[in-house]
Amino acid sequence: MGEVREMSNSTTSLRLADVAEAAGVSLATASRSLRGLTGVSDEVAARVRKVAEDMGYVVNTHAQSLAGGATSIAGLIVHQIDDPYFTEIAAGVVHAAEERGLIVQVAHSGRDPQRELRQLRSLAAQRARAIIVAGSGYVDAHLEAEARRLLATYERNGGRAAVIGRHQLGVDALLPDNRGAALAVARHLVELGHTDVTILSGPETLTTVQDRLGGAVQVFAEEGVRHHVVATDFTAAGAGPAAVQALQAWPETTAVLALNDSMAIATLVALRRSGISVPGDVSVAGFDDVAVAELLFPSLTTARLPLAEMGREALDLATRPAASRPRRKTVAAQLMRRESTAPPRSDGPLRVRTASAS
Amino acid sequence: MGEVREMSNSTTSLRLADVAEAAGVSLATASRSLRGLTGVSDEVAARVRKVAEDMGYVVNTHAQSLAGGATSIAGLIVHQIDDPYFTEIAAGVVHAAEERGLIVQVAHSGRDPQRELRQLRSLAAQRARAIIVAGSGYVDAHLEAEARRLLATYERNGGRAAVIGRHQLGVDALLPDNRGAALAVARHLVELGHTDVTILSGPETLTTVQDRLGGAVQVFAEEGVRHHVVATDFTAAGAGPAAVQALQAWPETTAVLALNDSMAIATLVALRRSGISVPGDVSVAGFDDVAVAELLFPSLTTARLPLAEMGREALDLATRPAASRPRRKTVAAQLMRRESTAPPRSDGPLRVRTASAS
DNA sequence: GTGAAAGCGCTAACAA
């Protein structure tokens, strides 16, 4: 007699066994048919497929994976899901994943190392076929150690990982040349004749911040450019007010260099709203070249990183067999000279209107 | 005697049994300890956790899920992953998911109904706990039928689904008031005194396009405003050139109404580059109020939809038990009057410079 | 070409 669950309208899904029974074949034959393997007559295979289709059967990937197969999941961990830097990388990853029949799980760490570890564990627990970690690492080697260990175990168990912008994780890495980018942007400002630059920086616990800041400061020091460093949270949120405040504190500023585009854009907008002209009164430059950078008015001078291609390439690395030792590829940045930078005013630096002070 | 796999340096992960053995307890005790269930002495539980930690054990969620548990996966299907409309929704979903300990799988359909079905099947196959489908549906009821059927099966098997902007799917729905949004924006243009409007539209196979277009056309017809409809692909890519071309074809145009912000922004930029002033020569308005809309110069007049909140709310719906019949909630749009719209030139409509013709 | 049966790693009765 039939199954206990026959006629059940409960919460249980159809199993392959149900399909097999309905098609009058064995479990093995049903499995082979549905996966298009050889060793089944075309006739039988077609019938099984039709029955499955008609019944609305959907395979259970967990059973599938447990029984031996690999999953088709790629994991992506980003710092902040709503930051264009990461959405553009994510788009690249998702597109590349799709071409390989992988589906992408997106997790975000909010720049919290502990949460990042949790996400990593979760992806490992799901036996994701590939894991990509994007975004700056932490200067504190201690914080990186546990992630490194997790990834090592993960790869030892057959997983593959690639990182974007993380140096210490012991897996294939795509490394944006943050220092080189900073050199290029800083030199650009120097060449324009700027002599007083405010740098909008982020937490120096992040390697990206260190690299970019280091490069910029080096150039300014060498060239005798006076500069102030203002620490913010590395996001758009705090950058606008910070920029306006900095211009009040150091009215001799002729240019603002934000260490990422989100902050640069926030600065652009904040200055506009304060009646400060860019680049007339003050020049503004950023890093990354997110998509909107060139759409703004004035369009943003920035050091371009090919974000979507980086995402694509990271997935590429992570779906290729591991090399004998981790691959490391440096990604060059390209200076995009646009409208937001120009020579400083010939009649001296801007004096911020005190009217806009709080 | 030990296990065959002991000392193995192969590709096989540690199993719970390995941990149990190492800790000198049974499988059940190990399982209980690791999941923090009661019925284990604190001492034993702590020891097991430590052993697992030291060994680098990571649970296999597939085995876990097969054995009875629910997954902690939420699926999100969007049309286009790199469109800000969807990234903002995605951010809302991811944040809300995180609060519930869910991880989000993002799939994108590229506005291809077939691919959407594949993604839906994949999510169902993974026994995702919740599925969210975001983005316009298809006017052709036939195309919606299969998705509807899949979702019905999925929910019958214990899954939960919610959709954003899809009317026909038979599950909980968040429905942006696209028609109302169009009425508001169109009326705004009428009130400003515009008499000749070019509408940048999308494929009329999409319900969102139909709703927005219908609303706008109704207002213009009622108010005696002349209007042309230009069909594009509903993305930024085609909108810029289309807008410029339209202004050449219909030089009496005093305002461009794009049916989404991506197109409106592309229009803004294209006009600027063609030397056409906004709103001086031509007004521009859009739909959605993506984050950059207010950062542009001129800032964009648009009908605001609370995208991130919609994502959050959709996940909310999809993690709540199903109601006896699908919930439907209309989301109101709010007109954001900004700088890109103004009364038409008093000295008559713009005559496009023929110099910018190809 | 097809079928029977042994796992995959875990959870959840049920026993002790």
Next chain:
DNA sequence: TTGTTAGCGCTTTCAC
């Protein structure tokens, strides 16, 4: 408090 054991739904030998 702890242990034993029967599945969960599938893939995959190994027989036939």
